[in-house]
Amino acid sequence: MDIPRNWRLREQRYRLQGTRCTACGECHFPPRHVCPRCKGRALEPYRFAGRGTVYSYTVIYQAPEGFEQYVPYVVALVDLEEGVRVTAQLTDVDPEEVTIGMPVEMVLRKLGEEGERGLILYGYKFRPRIEGSAGGGP
Template identity: 85%
Template sequence: MDIPRNWRLRDQRYRLQGTKCTSCGERHFPPRQVCPRCKGRALEPYVFKGRGTVYSYTVVYQAPEGYEDYVPYVVALVDLEEGVRVTAQLTDISPDEVSIGMPVEMVVRKLYEEGDQGIILYGYKFRPLLTP
């Protein structure tokens, strides 16, 4: 992964910052320039609360390059409270404890290390809901 890209995406990776349409109120993640619902272009930043439920998940056994050390790991589609769905790994949970519908919350964790000399990339993952 290139460094400018990871720097550029810091507001998304570390705090789930998306956009909100000032015309129709629709919220988006990732951030957009055009609202997919009303096609409006007046959008403002919106930080998601980071709480939601699991819509679907998979347990990865054969990983892409760079992720081999983490298998088996869980990747899920998470429905955020604000009505937006995101793709992220689940953490602090073993694969056989995951179920569709379970409440989860966002945390920042290591996504991967780019070899011994490369960057360590951090970003959002979701863990079982601890905060009441």
């Protein structure tokens, strides 16, 4: 992926920023230009709180290029409190500890590196909620 594309995605990746429809209140992630619910075009940036539960998950043993060093890792469908389902890696958790319905919170982690000389990519992942946390990432 090229540098400008990674740069354009930074708010979405670092802050779980999507959109909210000013007409009907529907939240979207990734961000939209047109509200899929009411077809409204007046959308505003919306930062998700980053709290959710695991809807389903799978354990990756055969990773695509660039993810080999994280194997085995968990990819989950996470239902956010705002009613949006996102796909993300789980982190700070052993695969056998993961359960459907498990409360999770967003954290910012390394997604990978573009080789030895390229960019280090950062983005949202989810981990089991920790004690005393208000939940959610940045």
